[in-house]
Amino acid sequence: MTDLTRRPVLTLVASALFLLVTACRPPGGELDLAVERGPAGIAATYSGFDGAKVGLLVGRRWTGREQLVGMGPGVHVVVPPGTSLQARPLATDRSRTERLGPKALQRHGDATVVQAVAFGSDDTADVVAVSAALSVADGEAVDGGRLGLVIVAVALTLWAGWWVRRRGPQWLARVPPRNAGFAGWFAVVVLVVAALALRIAATPLRALVERGFEAPPLTWPDTWDRDLDGRDIALGPGFNRLLEAARAERDEGEPVAVVAPADGLGMVRGLHLSQALGVEVTPRVAGVAPEGLVVWVGGAPDGEVLLTTGAGSLARGGASR
Amino acid sequence: MIHEIYLLGGSVVLLMVPCYLAGSWFVHRGGGVARFGPATQALAGALLLAAVLSNLAAAGLSHEHVLVVRWALIIGAVPWSIWMRSRHVDKTSLMGLHASSLCVMAVFGLVLWVPLMLAASGPPVRYDAVAIWWPKLREVAAGLAPVLENGPGHLHAEYPRGLAWLITGMADELRSFGDLTGASGADLLRRTSWLFTWLGAAALYEAGRSRGNSLGGFLAGLLLALLPATALWAHSGYADPAIAGAVLLAGLGLTLRRQGQGGRGLAVVAALGAASIKQEGAVLVVVVAGLLLVDSVRCKHVRFTALAGLAAFALLLPWALRRGAEDAEVLGSLGEVLLDPMRLTERVVAVARAVGLFLTDRGALVEDAFHPPVFWAGWVLGAGLLVLLPRGRSEIDARPALVLLAAIVAIYVVTPFDLHWHLRTAFPRLLLQALPLVLLAAVHRITAPAARVEASSEVP
Secondary structure, eight states: OOOGGGOTHHHHHHHHHHHHHHHTOOSOOOOEEEEEEETTEEEEEEEOSTTSOOEEEEEETTTOOEEEEEESTTOEEEEOTTSTTOSSOOSSSOOOOOOOOOEEEEEETTEEEEEEEEEEEOSSSOEEEEEEEEEEETOOSSHHHHHHHHHHHHHHHHHHHHHHHHHHHHHTTTSOGGGTTHHHHHHHHHHHHHHHHHHHHOOOOHHHHHTTSSOOOSSOOTTSOOOOOOHHHHSOTTHHHHHHHHHHHHHTTOOEEEEEOOSTTHHHHHHHHHHHHTOOOOTTOOSSOOTTSSEEESSEEOSEEEEEETTEEEEESOEEO | OHHHHHHHHHHHHHHHHHHHHHGGGGOOTTOGGGGTOHHHHHHHHHHHHHHHHHHHHHTTOOHHHHHHHHHHHHHHHHHHHHHHHHHHSOOSSSTTOOHHHHHHHHHHHHHTHHHHHHHHHSOOOSHHIIIIIHHHHHHHHTTOOOOOOOOSSSOOTTSOOHHHHHHHHHHHHOGGGOOTTTHHHHHHHHHHHHHHHHHHHHHHHHHHHHTTOHHHHHHHHHHHHHSHHHHHHHTSOOSHHHHHHHHHHHHHHHHHHHTTSOOHHHHHHHHHHHHHHOTTHHHHHHHHHHHHHHHTOOSHHHHHHHHHHHHHHHHHHHHHHHTTTSOHHHHHHHHHHHHOHHHHHHHHHHHHHHHHHHHHOTTSSOSSSSOOTHHHHHHHHHHHHHHHSSSSOOSSOOHHHHHHHHHHHHHHHHSOSOHHHIIIIIHHHHHHHHHHHHHHHHHHHHHSOHHHHHHHHHOO
């Protein structure tokens, strides 16, 4: 295989590419979003992209409902507990603030939608997502410069590898030949320690961990109970209540319909409901239960609504799409 | 806490034992899998069971008979292993259960403890686990014939049933798990992801120890187990940890083969196991077959030419195989892509851009606003590739991972399907499939004793 580290000219090429990419970068900037929990509720602030129209969206992840609450740069919004956006107030005073860089999510025609998301939550089940999104005409507002940085970083790494490999032993003249692998050991140990530190420092939300969206912490936090029944957390607050209520109604012989919200996990939730209710969903076909079954994903309950939770609604009678 | 360790640890041991025993078939006079240790042997056994059972079922053998074959594979391997070990393998360990391996497995088990608790604590919620893998398990456990038509949604009904048969077999002796068509099946699905992750990390240690670099192998395994992405996928219920184990095992098999210590069977069964679990595992079959072919060519220049031919072959074969199944429109648009340089260039640039974004923005490629932490794994994999790129080959054969990566990315580029969909969903998982083998080869290369590295670099 060609020895790329012997070609420091790559550094020059990469630098030129970086300049080219940076020069072609249209005006734009970093979109910074923060969400914090205070006594008054969830507060969200964003800044960046001066001059651009930015919408700040606040919504609960589980219901998927989002509401445009502000336009323009520097908007600061407080969403008090108990509003329509939150089915119930967050249970504790613990909060979490996360700042993420902007994400170029997808292209729509000539525009790139850039979005930043931050979360506020307690440690149990409720996750409130706040996102700021904007559409940048002629796109590439952010990632062009980042791509250039990557090219330079890769080139510098190649050059550093070449240098350490060729010049390192001479530079470290006192190092005997048998220890020529010192740099390698050092790099591996640094990586392991960094990974360990990353895992120790991480304080993920249990709800996100249970739902498989976030890596679990290294040790089981004391604040997490040990009941080993994460169904309510994983499938949404109120899932167990909904299930029990549906079972009770079914046992009385009443035709009932459970309607799971049509959000990202609707199909997952619907299948779990079907399974737990013993609804005949053929093992060959996962997901949306076909018409005639009692579990629906999306749509609206037809009859009398008996119970609504974050995981869905239970209705006597039926449901329609 | 002690009670939990007893219950969860005990269930993992029970899951591992039949796989370990079935892996005894790979102990032979050259040493084979006995050169590594129990984790590697269990990994090999799991892939063997997945490959054999699912293919026998696909050939029409009844559910009961398939399970009888499974027991025959497990029980028959015991006398074989005893005989081989007593005649050809050094007797420093009892049944290959090296004390150091067991200690390291315990350490990695603790590092991955929380994912195991999560696997046992709730249902799978990742879409693929629920919509793709769980229904297959329920289908196999219920003894139904596979139906390959896809319903609504992204269900991949055509995927092979290797994982489902492996889990169904496990439950055959774990009666306490109850009805697999219900929540118990989902539970085992998540624990199986964990099992493959855990065995994979321990196999890195065993591979390092077998090359005289125990500490390097331990650090490689520890790094793998500590990565956030590993912890996430360990309890996901996905099949990707199994594919990662297959890629790792294929690399170890080819390493043994290169050194004249057998290993061909190990590599082939690893590839067949991958193909029996997931469609993209078929690419690993082509890669391993090609590499075995290339290695059999003595002349270096002919070998490189053959490797180039293999790359083209690996690219086209899946499409040749699917020709009968796809409609003419898809094949027509494939030709359009291949013959349109601008479109091809656009897709290549899109991949490069996606990789750049992937390495700078940890949420850029994910399908949901929540970010799976594949980001750090991407950097570690990138660093590993940089270590492996320079001239001179690694003592651990990382070619299955490297060629697999290149081949699947090439398939992304030349096929007419939505590139961004591939890059957002399959690409991060592809990185994780290649990660263990690349990590092992890279860490071993930069930490192995200098004399050993120099010697291996001189080998053409």
